[in-house]
Amino acid sequence: MTIFYVLLVFVIIAALVAVETKNLLSAVICIGAVGFGASLLFLFLRAPDIAITQIVVEVLGLVILIRATISRDKTFITGDREFFAVVVSVVIVFVILLAGVHVFQTLPDFGKPAFAVAAESDRLPAPASQKYIKDGLKDTGAANLVASVILDYRAYDTLGEATVLFTSIIGATVIMRRKSRKLLEEPEI
Amino acid sequence: MKGMTVIVKTISSWIKVLIFLFGIYIIFFGHLTPGGGFSGGVILASSYVLLMLAFGREFAQENLSLGVASKLDCVGALLFIAVALCGLLYGAAGFFLNFIYQKLEIGQEFNLVSAGTIPLSNIAIGLKVGASLFLIVLVLSMFRPEISAPEKE
Amino acid sequence: MPYALCFLLFMIGVYCAVVKKNMVKIVIGILIMEYAVNMFLIMLGYRAGGVAPVIGRNMNMPEFVNSSVDPLPQALVLTAIVISLGSLALIISICIRTYEKYGTFDITKIRRLKG
Amino acid sequence: MIKPLPYFVAIPLVAAFLLPIFGKKGKNAATVLANIATLALVVLAVVCIADGTPGVYKIGRWTIPFGINLVLDGLSSLMLLVISVVSAAAMFFSILYMEQYTAKSKYLSLFMLMVAGMNGVVLSGDIFNLFVFLEIASISSYALVGFGTEHEELEASFKYMVLGSIASAFVLFGVGLVYGNTGSLNMAYISEAIGKSGMNMGLSFAMALFVAGFGLKAALVPFHAWLPDAHPSAPAPISAMLSGVLIKALGVYAIARVLFNVFGVTISVGWLLVVLGILSMLTGAFLALRQWDFKRLLAYSSISQIGYVVLGLGLGGLILAQGGKPAWASLAILGGLFHLANHAVYKSLLFLTSGSVEMAAGTRQLKEMGGLAEKLPVTRATCTIASASIAGIPPFSGFWSKLVLVIASIQAGFYWVAAVIVFVSLLTLLMYLKVQRYAFLGELPEKMEQIKEHRGPMLVAMVVLACLCILMGLLLLDPLQSSVLDPAVKALTEGVSYSENVKSLASLM
Numbered sequence: 001m002t003i004f005y006v007l008l009v010f011v012i013i014a015a016l017v018a019v020e021t022k023n024l025l026s027a028v029i030c031i032g033a034v035g036f037g038a039s040l041l042f043l044f045l046r047a048p049d050i051a052i053t054q055i056v057v058e059v060l061g062l063v064i065l066i067r068a069t070i071s072r073d074k075t076f077i078t079g080d081r082e083f084f085a086v087v088v089s090v091v092i093v094f095v096i097l098l099a100g101v102h103v104f105q106t107l108p109d110f111g112k113p114a115f116a117v118a119a120e121s122d123r124l125p126a127p128a129s130q131k132y133i134k135d136g137l138k139d140t141g142a143a144n145l146v147a148s149v150i151l152d153y154r155a156y157d158t159l160g161e162a163t164v165l166f167t168s169i170i171g172a173t174v175i176m177r178r179k180s181r182k183l184l185e186e187p188e189i
Numbered sequence: 190m191k192g193m194t195v196i197v198k199t200i201s202s203w204i205k206v207l208i209f210l211f212g213i214y215i216i217f218f219g220h221l222t223p224g225g226g227f228s229g230g231v232i233l234a235s236s237y238v239l240l241m242l243a244f245g246r247e248f249a250q251e252n253l254s255l256g257v258a259s260k261l262d263c264v265g266a267l268l269f270i271a272v273a274l275c276g277l278l279y280g281a282a283g284f285f286l287n288f289i290y291q292k293l294e295i296g297q298e299f300n301l302v303s304a305g306t307i308p309l310s311n312i313a314i315g316l317k318v319g320a321s322l323f324l325i326v327l328v329l330s331m332f333r334p335e336i337s338a339p340e341k342e
Numbered sequence: 343m344p345y346a347l348c349f350l351l352f353m354i355g356v357y358c359a360v361v362k363k364n365m366v367k368i369v370i371g372i373l374i375m376e377y378a379v380n381m382f383l384i385m386l387g388y389r390a391g392g393v394a395p396v397i398g399r400n401m402n403m404p405e406f407v408n409s410s411v412d413p414l415p416q417a418l419v420l421t422a423i424v425i426s427l428g429s430l431a432l433i434i435s436i437c438i439r440t441y442e443k444y445g446t447f448d449i450t451k452i453r454r455l456k457g
Numbered sequence: 458m459i460k461p462l463p464y465f466v467a468i469p470l471v472a473a474f475l476l477p478i479f480g481k482k483g484k485n486a487a488t489v490l491a492n493i494a495t496l497a498l499v500v501l502a503v504v505c506i507a508d509g510t511p512g513v514y515k516i517g518r519w520t521i522p523f524g525i526n527l528v529l530d531g532l533s534s535l536m537l538l539v540i541s542v543v544s545a546a547a548m549f550f551s552i553l554y555m556e557q558y559t560a561k562s563k564y565l566s567l568f569m570l571m572v573a574g575m576n577g578v579v580l581s582g583d584i585f586n587l588f589v590f591l592e593i594a595s596i597s598s599y600a601l602v603g604f605g606t607e608h609e610e611l612e613a614s615f616k617y618m619v620l621g622s623i624a625s626a627f628v629l630f631g632v633g634l635v636y637g638n639t640g641s642l643n644m645a646y647i648s649e650a651i652g653k654s655g656m657n658m659g660l661s662f663a664m665a666l667f668v669a670g671f672g673l674k675a676a677l678v679p680f681h682a683w684l685p686d687a688h689p690s691a692p693a694p695i696s697a698m699l700s701g702v703l704i705k706a707l708g709v710y711a712i713a714r715v716l717f718n719v720f721g722v723t724i725s726v727g728w729l730l731v732v733l734g735i736l737s738m739l740t741g742a743f744l745a746l747r748q749w750d751f752k753r754l755l756a757y758s759s760i761s762q763i764g765y766v767v768l769g770l771g772l773g774g775l776i777l778a779q780g781g782k783p784a785w786a787s788l789a790i791l792g793g794l795f796h797l798a799n800h801a802v803y804k805s806l807l808f809l810t811s812g813s814v815e816m817a818a819g820t821r822q823l824k825e826m827g828g829l830a831e832k833l834p835v836t837r838a839t840c841t842i843a844s845a846s847i848a849g850i851p852p853f854s855g856f857w858s859k860l861v862l863v864i865a866s867i868q869a870g871f872y873w874v875a876a877v878i879v880f881v882s883l884l885t886l887l888m889y890l891k892v893q894r895y896a897f898l899g900e901l902p903e904k905m906e907q908i909k910e911h912r913g914p915m916l917v918a919m920v921v922l923a924c925l926c927i928l929m930g931l932l933l934l935d936p937l938q939s940s941v942l943d944p945a946v947k948a949l950t951e952g953v954s955y956s957e958n959v960k961s962l963a964s965l966m
Contacts, residue, residue, distance in 0.1 A: 004344070005344075008344060008347050008348075009347075011351065011377075011381075012347060012350060012351055012354070015351055015354050015355070015374045015377075016354060018370055018374070019354060019357070019358040019362070019367070019370065019371065019374070024364070024366050024367075024447075027366070027367065027370055028366070028370070031370050031373055031374070034373075034374065034377055035377065038377050038380065038381060041381060041384075042381075042384055042419075045384050045385065045387075045388045045411070046388065046389075046392050046393060046394040046395075046411045047384050047387075047394065047411070047416045047419070048223035048394050048396070049223045049224065049225065049228070049416055049420060050380075050384060050416055050419050050420060050423070051223075052215070052223055052224055052228045053227055053228040053231070053420055053423055053424075054380075054423060056228050056231040056232055056235065057231055057423055057424070057427050059231075059235060060231055060234065060235060060238070060322055060326070060427070061373075061427055061430055063238060063326060064325070064326065064329060064430060064431055064434050065366075065369075065430070065434065067326075067329045067330065067434070067438075068329075068366060068434045068437050068438055068441075069366055085361065086361060089357060089360060089361045090357070093353045093356065093357045096353060097349065097350060097353050099662075100346075100349045100353075100662065101346045101349065102658060103634070103658050103659045103662040104345035104346055104349065104659070105658075106638060106657045106658050106659030106660075107345060107386070107634075107637040107638060107659060108637065110343065110344050110345065110385060110388070111388060111389060111390030112389065112390070113386065113387050113388060113389050113392075113411060113412040114386050114387070114412070114636060114637045114638070114639075114640045115387075115412050115414070115640045116389065117640065118639065118640030118641070118650075119640075121654075123650070123653045123654040124639060124640055124641075124650045124653065124654060125522070125639075125640075125641060125646045125649050125650055125653075126522075127522075127640035127641060128414060128522045128523045128641065128642070128643075129387075129412045129413065129414045129640070131523055132395075132413050132414060132523070133395065133406070133407050133410045133412075133413065134407050136397075136413070137397050140287060140290060140304055140305070140307065141220075141290045141304035141305060141307075142220040142221070142304035142307050143220065143221045143222075143304075143396060143397045143398070144219065144220055144221055144222060144223060144225070144395075144396045144397075145395040145396065145397065145410070145413040146223070146225075146395055146396075146413050146416045146417055146420065147219050147220045147225050147304070147307055147311070148220070148304070148307065148413075149413050149414060149416075149417040150225070150417040150420055150421070151220075151225075151226075151306070151307040151310045151311065152287050152304075152305075152306075152307060152517060153517070153519055153523055153524050154417055154524065154525055154586075155273065155285045155310065155516070155517060156273075156284075156285055156516045156517075156524075156525045156586060157417070157418075157421055157525065157585065157586055157589050158310070158314070158421065159269065159270065159273060159285075159470075160421075160577065160586065160589035160590055160592075160593060161420075161421040161424050161425060161589060162265075162266055162269055162314055162317055162318075163266070163470060163473075163570065163573070163574075163593050164424065164425045164428045164429075164589070164592050164593050164596060165317070165318060165321055165424055165425075165427070165428045166262065166263075166266050166317070166321065166473075166474070166570070167428065167567065167570045167593055167596045167597045167600070168325075168428030168429060168431050168432040168596050168600075169262060169321040169324055169325055169428070169431065170477065170563055170566055170567055170570075170600065171432045171435075171567065171596060171597065171599065171600025172325055172328060172329070172431050172432050172434075172435040172600075173259070173324070173328050173560075173563065174560055174563050174564070174567065174600055174603075174604060175432070175435045175436055175439055175600060175603050175606060175611075175614075176328050176329070176331075176332050176435050176438070176439065177559065177560055177606070179559055180558060180559060180560075180604070180605050180606040180607070181557055181558055181559070181605065182557065182558070182559055222396065223394070223396060225420075227420065227424055256480075259477060260478055262477075263474050263475070263477050263478050266474040267471070267474045267475070270467065270470055270471060270474065273467070274467060276517070277463075280459075281459040281461070282459050282514070282515065282518055283518065284463040284467075284514070284516055284517070285463075285516045285517040286517050286518055287517065318424075322427075325431045328435070329431075329434070329435060329438065332438060352626075352630065355626075356623070359619060359622075359623055360623075365615065368619055372619065372622045372623065372626070375622075375623070375626040376626060376629075379626055379629045379630050379633060382630065382633050383629075383633045383636075386633060386636060386637045414636075414642070415633075415636070418585055418632075418642075421585075421589060422629060425589070425592050428596065429592075429596060429618070429622055429625075432596060432599060432600060432618070433599075433615070433618050433619075433622070436599075436603055436611055436614055436615050436618060437615070439603075439606060439611050440611045440612065440615060443607075443608050443611060444608070449615075452612050452615075
């Protein structure tokens with residue numbers, strides 16, 4: 001359990017450094033550290049699928065992010081921020097944080113998944129995850145239950161997910177195109 | 190000379206095959222072991238990105254051009270939705286029905302050919318994700334800031 | 343406790359996205375928010391001493407049922423990761439184009455629109 | 458009978474995946490295909506409305522809550538109809554309008570993806586699925602706002618995308634909290650769990666996150682900063698889609714569904730919606746009055762008009778929660794939803810006319826225009842109809858929905874709300890008189906002597922929408938009201954019994 005907390009604190013510190021550093025390139029590297037820390041966390045939380053995906057996505061994401069920052073004239077942030085605005089927003093963030101911490105006491109304790117609590121409770125309807133674990137192999141024939149959820153039980157979500165990727169690729173090619181407007185000739189109707 | 194040094198080029202030309210095969214493995218065994226279409230697709234894309242970094246953009250583009258990549262992207266997405274629509278052959282309520290497993294009953298559990306439409310969807314997604322992520326890196330790297338000189342058109 | 347730390351990470355992201363004046367920093371803030379949400383979802387499904395939701399050939403099924411972590415949040419996070427990668431690609435391309443047009447990443451200097 | 462619900466998503470998706478393959482050469486074929494797809498959606502929506510019965514579609518034949526289900530009730534079918542009609546008109550308009558831009562087939566593909574996303578949001582019965590389709594619609598709209606890739610467009614797109622991504626992260630966090638507290642993602646099951654175990658702080662916080670997230674997408678007033686930049690920067694048909702339907706499908710619809718059907722309306726939630734609505738109405742109207750950019754004025758006016766819709770819904774919810782007469786609540790919600798449909802039609806028409814004016818005159822600044830009435834007769838006529846409609850002049854459509862809202866608030870005893878509605882209506886009249894005065898009347902500037910109206914599809918789209926503007930009042934007559942508006946109102950006034958309805962429907966299929 002200690003490893004878990006160490007990783008979590010590492011991720012938070014890396015995120016803080018990424019937020020506060022003046023050099024954009026080191027901010028991007030720090031966000032890479034956050035991603036890899038998150039990937040290790042996923043591995044620790046018994047989510048190997050997510051860990052693999054996170055790590056490969058992180059590599060590509062870093063390539064994309066570095067592409068944005070490198071070979072720019074100035075990668076250093078210049079100019080001061082208004083002190084007052086920063087203080088006000090820190091206070092707001094802190095207040096929301098304090099309010100939010102109480103919220104998490106309503107969740108089941110860490111280490112006890114929500115579906116297990118719901119399955120035991122008589123006030124909550126039967127959760128879907130219980131069936132996925134019990135009957136997933138029989139229902140879909142896939143030994144990897146995550147695959148059976150994303151590609152069979154909830155395949156419609158995955159269609160949406162593939163579409164999001166498709167959308168953003170089309171969007172990016174549209175944004176990056178050389179010429180956006182052309183002279184309009186008089187159309188013949 | 191485009192790209193990086195000879196050492197990097199030699200090593201990456203060996204490694205790229207391994208990465209590519211690993212991506213295909215991840216896609217094909219996505220329903221049995223951790224992994225699947227998305228992570229496999231990203232790995233496929235990164236083998237091309239490696240080529241691009243080591244040998245320069247032109248070399249990678251000779252292997253897989255922009256137009257082909259964007260067509261593969263569309264084809265992958267179409268394949269996925271085609272798998273979904275095939276379920277409709279088994280009645281109007283069959284959108285996304287895992288028809289191969291539930292109706293045709295092909296495949297033994299824990300085998301490569303099992304789980305019905307799941308491997309098919311994984312392949313379609315792998316194709317789509319690989320093509321589209323390669324495309325995005327290519328598009329971002331092809332971009333050069335505009336020159337103020339008037340264009341000849 | 344882990345949930346609260348996750349929420350702290352989320353609020354760091356919100357702070358970065360709202361306060362920072364540099365476009366890349368704002369993108370980084372959004373990324374941090376997305377990481378925090380992903381971790382939060384995965385934590386919800388974690389079972390102390392559990393096993394990954396992948397069935398092996400010789401696994402004892404009743405034992406597996408009682409010790410597997412929740413596969414549903416993992417499926418959600420897989421979707422969320424890919425969505426965040428897609429929006430990262432789009433927003434970075436917008437950033438690059440904006441840099442080309444204005445010559446800066448500073449949003450206080452990018453002010454054609456007002457009112 | 459099994460409803461053809463997946464086609465609402467599958468048709469635009471297949472079209473969107475096919476369109477980029479056409480590329481530059483097959484541009485005309487792509488345009489035809491896209492238009493066929495939008496028209497097919499109109500036909501499907503009309504069939505669903507005419508059929509009139511609610512339905513549930515279980516994807517992959519998994520019983521809920523194991524799989525995802527699509528739910529068609531009155532509210533969804535009203536939204537589907539509005540989305541498909543406006544998108545068909547905007548698509549028809551873009552046949553010619555988008556010729557001034559490059560990469561038309563990609564534009565068409567993004568357009569279809571946006572339609573697919575909205576249809577998916579409106580039909581979804583699963584809260585995570587709603588989030589996924591929300592992202593499809595949002596991401597395509599970010600790209601479409603920046604479609605021109607000039608200074609302003611990129612800036613607006615960046616701003617929109619940052620706020621939109623924050624909103625999405627809020628929504629996803631809310632989904633996580635709800636899942637942790639109830640163990641379900643299906644909206645019917647979440648609603649049942651909340652009904653049984655009651656609200657707690659986690660769920661209230663999730664509700665606040667949902668209101669903030671969807672409120673950002675709907676551009677309600679504290680969250681409206683992106684809209685006046687994003688909507689004018691997009692190409693005109695996209696502005697029409699964004700103002701006409703996107704903020705409603707992603708914002709208002711999602712808020713209404715989550716608050717009314719999943720969490721259940723309480724008095725405080727009702728007041729929250731009323732206050733947000735009135736704030737949006739007043740702020741939007743005052744800010745719109747000082748604009749000189751035609752499209753920017755329209756964008757601010759959208760904020761004000763979306764306030765009417767939220768006000769109507771909030772008033773209805775408030776009356777329901779206070780235990781007032783259900784008939785009053787129904788009337789208030791009816792006013793809100795009717796205004797939603799009306800606003801979709803006339804605001805998209807106004808954006809299309811602004812596109813037509815911009816294309817002909819080459820400017821959007823009202824001060825640089827003048828005397829366009831003789832040069833652009835059809836545009837002028839449709840713009841006048843839409844302006845009269847939005848300002849609430851009888852017998853045009855806007856008048857009827859505002860009348861219903863006023864009657865509902867007076868009946869329920871909220872006299873000051875009625876006064877605000879009338880006051881904002883006067884402000885709206887003022888701002889559209891300004892448009893008429895500066896754009897269409899007055900002196901024609903010398904450099905605009907040569908301009909002329911573009912003929913063909915653009916005019917057809919505008920005239921069709923203008924006819925709808927005049928005829929929308931008929932929706933209050935009986936056979937139409939009872940088949941289009943009443944089921945939508947019923948879907949909301951039923952509140953949390955949504956959960957039982959969905960379950961019983963699902964067991965039938």
